[in-house]
Amino acid sequence: MTHQEAKSIARHLGLTLRKVRSGDYRVNFPDGQESTAYYTDTLEDAVRAAIEMARTRGESQTSLRQFG
Numbered sequence: 633m634t635h636q637e638a639k640s641i642a643r644h645l646g647l648t649l650r651k652v653r654s655g656d657y658r659v660n661f662p663d664g665q666e667s668t669a670y671y672t673d674t675l676e677d678a679v680r681a682a683i684e685m686a687r688t689r690g691e692s693q694t695s696l697r698q699f700g
Contacts, residue, residue, distance in 0.1 A: 633679065638675050638679050645682050646686060647659055647660065647662070647682045647685060648660055648662055649678055649679075655673065656671045657672050657673070658670070659672075659678050661685070661689070
């Protein structure tokens with residue numbers, strides 16, 4: 633998987649993925665705080681994290697609608 637492909641997947645899920653100076657990959661929500669950022673040294677792990685973050689966000693939004 634290329635960096636561009638991974639970025640495209642993250643973007644499709646509503647997240648950002650970028651390579652930082654240290655060489656690690658950073659996944660976060662577009663306006664996310666540093667506390668929600670995920671760092672990893674492998675692109676595959678970054679994509680897995682993006683998928684999990686999107687899934688978790690979807691579950692929490694569904695829960696909020698049920699109780700709202």
